Amino acid sequence: MAIEAVSTTMYISHYFPSLYKNGLTSLGVVVTYVLLAFFFVNYVGVKFLGFHISLISTNKYIITIIV
DSSP states (O other): OHHHHHHHHHHHTTTOGGGBSSSBOHHHHHHHHHHHHHHHHHHHHHHHHHHHHHHHHHHHHHHHHHO
16 A cells, blocks of 8 residues: 555655655655555545445345345
8 A cells, every 4th residue: 555655645746846856755755654544544444334335235135035
């Protein structure tokens, strides 16, 4: 996941040049870590939601078979 955060920071540096100058600047590193935190929260949320949707679907089929 870290490479996505770095590449996003490099892309954003086109609009904010202070983020990347021959490598990430200190501000660029901070922005990268913030993006990494957002990406991690998104990843955990998708895993959580996917697991619970799977449980609901399984229960739906089990109840249909029982009834």
